[in-house]
Amino acid sequence: MKKLIIVLLVLFSSHVAASPGGIELQSAKIDLDNKASLQRGAKYFVNYCLSCHSAKQLRYSRMAEDLGISPELVELNLMFTGEKIFDGMTISMRPKDAEKWFGVNPPDLSLIARSRGPDWLYTYLKGFYIDDSRPFGVNNVLFPKVGMPHVLADLQGLQKAVYKDVKLKDGSIRKVIDHLEIAEPGRMNEREFDKAMNDLVNFMAYMGEPAKLERQRLGWKVLLFILLMLGVFHLLKKEYWKDIH
Template sequence: MKKLIVAFLLAVTPMLGLAAGGGVPLDDADIDLSDQASLQRGAKYFMNYCLSCHSAKYQRYNRMAKDLGLTEQEVIDNLMFTTDKIGETMNIAMTAEKGTEWFGNPPPDLSVIARARGVDWLYTYLRGFYLDEKRPFGVNNRVFPDVGMPNVLWQLQGDQKAVYKTEVHNGTETEVLDHLEPASEGTMSAEEFDQVARDITAFLSYIGEPIQMERKRLGVWVLLFIAVFFVMSYLLKKEYWKDVH
């Protein structure tokens, strides 16, 4: 029994650490995958700000059109910048070699990033960039220290600066990040940018498992069937065993 408990703890510990974002409190993404307008906006922001460096090679444009309530022509006209074939996947022109040359590592594919990191982590990450002149692109991130990418949404959000506090551990004082404050204004208010981050997070959650809303819908019917079947099975059992009991 002890071995089973230890094995379980070893299995869940990495997931708990991932969900916690390395000890940084994560913000609640509060996404709604049934909100097609949010997913459509998320797709727009992803194509305009993310797809130039990050691919989503397991997602097809025509599947996105079907799931997001768009026509294929709308997708072709507004959301396709790297190919002219609606059946293609969301690939990019950047090679791994160029990505390594420009960023130190090739930018990862984002097809399943929401499943790997979690939506709260993504939402906090998108809102967590701050100025740091020590970094190559002049920014850092509070949930991904020493991140190797620029803040591509800075024009919308504006710049943020880090505010530190002093903590004492074993008699040693250490400066740790406390919170972020606005350093310059963007084209959006804080509330508007939060919605942008939420929309992008929702879209990334969708492409991580496009069938998930249908799966959840079917799951409700399966549970209802099991409930009805349980009642019928119980009544049948009572009928068969009534003479025995």
């Protein structure tokens, strides 16, 4: 029984997010049942990310079904590059060009919410700040020397880093980023931008696992079944061993 409890605990504990440099992750609220949020997130993703990043594992048709949007509306509002509704989300930029422009290839984002975690993504998207030493004029608190431009600058505006002094063990003083603050406002205020990013991360979490909606419902049924079977096997075992003892 002890082993079973440990296995269950491991299965259900979500991974703990950690970040380098002591930057605290801000938490995104993930709600895969909130279709309105997922729809808004899809719009941001298509408009602001899909020009560089693909999401090959998600088909437009699947997204239409899961998010409750008609295929016609998806084709009209969310597809721009002449793809078919049964295609995955690809991009038309060639990898070679991407490398020339950005130094690295923008990775496919299908599974990014699983590898990085939603809180990391949320903090990353809000973490761009002015840094004139970088090719695109920005850096990122979670991803130092990031090769991605601040593509959301028209919404968020530009942030600057505010530093604080930290005394190290040997007595020397180091400047580290304390927090970011808006230096040039964008079209959204801070609250609106937070909400937009939460919607976007919610969509990316969905993207990583369209089957999750279905699985969450199935999960409890499966668990109940396993527990029932455990009982049955226990009784069977008792029955078999009865004569041997």
